[in-house]
Amino acid sequence: MIVSVVFPGFNTTAVPGASPAFNRKTCQLSLAVNIPPGFSFGIKAVGYRGRYQLDSNVTAIQRSLYYFPGEIAQATASSVFTGPGNDEYHNILEFSNPVLSPCGESTILNLASSIRVDNKANEQGGGYISVDSLKIGENQTYAFDWVKC
Helix, strand or coil: CCEEEECCCCEEEECCCCCHHHCEEEEEEEEEECCCCCEEEEECEEEEEEEEEECCCCEEEEEEEEECCCCCCCEEEEEEEECCEEEEEEEEEECCCCCCCCCCCCEEEEEEEEEEEECCCCCCCCEEEEEEEEEECCCCCCCEEEEEC
16 A cells, blocks of 8 residues: 655745744645455554755754554654755654554554754754655555554
């Protein structure tokens, strides 16, 4: 199974003097999943593509988390870019403790992606980060993790 998502306009900036409320964005996907009897699944990793431009000592943080409704546990992964820099990126965010779905039950997978630019260490600096796409199941290493239960 492969899930690919394209994000038009999923970007954020930090500029001198702007309120921190404007330097973050979040997007949550809710996907209905039919799980075969006797199986459960989690996500090993997600792949992100995008672009960033950061002045010296300005950081961009990319975070991903997923969970299943009614479950307390959440799996999280993140990456940080520190300026100066101006480049495209392709990140694989690995979940260190994948959360498993209920066994053999249809469920909802909630996957949230967030980005933030922080210029606290350089208040005269600025920066930008965008996420163009997300992919789960790119290859055998980074994919859904199906488990017999």
